[in-house]
Amino acid sequence: MIAARPTPADDLLDMAARALAAAGMPEEDARRVADVLVLADLFGIHTHGVARIPEYLDRVRVGGIDITAKVTVERVTPALARVDAANGVGPLAGSHALDAARCGANEVGIGAAFVRGSNHFGPVMPYLFRAAERGFAAIIASNATTTIAPWGGRQARLGNNPLGIGMPAPSGDHVLLDVAMSVAARAKIRAAAAAGNSMPETWATDTDGRPTRDPAAALNGFLLPFGGHKGYGLSVMVDLFAGVLSGAGYLTHISSWSEDPGRAQDLGHVFILVDVAKLMPQHVMADRMADFAGIVHGTSPADPGAPVRLPGELELTHYRRQLRDGITIDDDVLARLGWLAGVRR
């Protein structure tokens, strides 16, 4: 449906937090989760923003997620933390893990948090951004439900395992990369199927592992990793860091959110943060980041109308505009959220 007028970020945050609290989440936890999801919307990543709240609550209702879970953080060394999400809402675990890794980095220069027992933690960009705002470089990743076959295989064994890498710029022009391991997201294939369109055959295969242009066949098959064996390799390494090292599930041990919503997924995440201030003074970092951006932006574009951009630049532009003018949220999403929050619109 056509979007209504933009919603101020604070209003959306309140509404999202109230929707979660109304379902039984402690208020402070609800605000942590809402912060991650509203940031996603601010960046223009609406597929991973507050629109996810009804989905999360559907899983809460069938016992798949524990909305009252207490996330516990165990500091095993000054720099390492193990986080047990206790099958709570993913962004709650992510938010605590970010704090735990930052704590280690603050103390000894670099810190890591490994999360087990978690669920879908939203997109990586909000965590990268919160880390960058405080001057931390970050590497953050999660495993996920299996949708990708190993290179040369024809059964889904790996998730789309999002990987995020961020570098803070004192000016606020942080460089933030958030990539999933497939060429295209499943949501794009579902959209093609719904619209009756064909799709590029680099996106996915049918059940026999043959590349296909038919979205319906692709939805029964599996996604292809970006860059072939290189994307496959990255997906494996993310699962080893986020799943195996954290003590969470990995590969086919992760149950499907959509097919088995009542079962705990046991996803794993990894957060590694570096305190840049320990490596150089802020004005030096500011100069280096400005110089870096200047060189990249100064590249002759292949298309004169499309200047070269750094990773995350588009999302930061959306962020600034929507923080000022309000967030453009789909009317249906807003209505459903309002209903969940007890605010009839």
Place this chain on the structure above:
Amino acid sequence: MIAARPTPADDLLDMAARALAAAGMPEEDARRVADVLVLADLFGIHTHGVARIPEYLDRVRVGGIDITAKVTVERVTPALARVDAANGVGPLAGSHALDAARCGANEVGIGAAFVRGSNHFGPVMPYLFRAAERGFAAIIASNATTTIAPWGGRQARLGNNPLGIGMPAPSGDHVLLDVAMSVAARAKIRAAAAAGNSMPETWATDTDGRPTRDPAAALNGFLLPFGGHKGYGLSVMVDLFAGVLSGAGYLTHISSWSEDPGRAQDLGHVFILVDVAKLMPQHVMADRMADFAGIVHGTSPADPGAPVRLPGELELTHYRRQLRDGITIDDDVLARLGWLAGVRR
């Protein structure tokens, strides 16, 4: 030329170390460098093995690399080290940085070393392997001479920036990923040009940024990143971690090895190591890694004759075979190395 009979690894190590020492490198430093390069040959990565020694020494001769450089390691926090390679031979800096990051990880669970003033440090796989042998997971990367254009640009601004990620298996079946950021290496394009072959148009562009099948045009143009904007993004993030954070050169500040061999390159590297023993007992890690490998290997292959492999599996197979039977080295490379070492063959 046809290779002679295989060379025992210890003999190749001696010969490589003597070749470096004969050019003026302190003996202990020469053995560190030889260890990295011979490991590359053991893994079957001959393009990055001892064949590089004559190239390194050519640059030493014209003043581009200082073979007597003292690498200095400054521990800035318990977990962070800054390494100044002082324009020494790359693998010497890499070897010291690996030790420095391991030291931090040993003490507080995770450690990082940032290297500046360096040169080509060889492939990433040997460092990942040495880390894994001692039970450390690793993320290691370097920037490089510019050969890739930013996504949507038509001037080379980024290097092929190798990224390695490794996970130790107590059984010895470590999982080791070593990827460069281009679809294909420049060496492959040079080989196609020399053989008079055309190449896939996904590999590179001509000088105007148009994809080309002509290797000669590609050598004047630039390499395409794997996975399009995703590979571009990864290349940017590697340069930010390895170049900007380390205090080294980055992007176009890095001079070309081939075009300006007498000038210091000021490459940067990053080494991040995690001590797995701090996260779980060894037998638990052994079980999890064996289970992980079992699931991946159990995937139905698309081609029944080509079972699914994990990253680094092929290289570890080469390693074990060549460690036992000797390394197959090109006769010309061996002769040149012997001559440099003062051992006429």
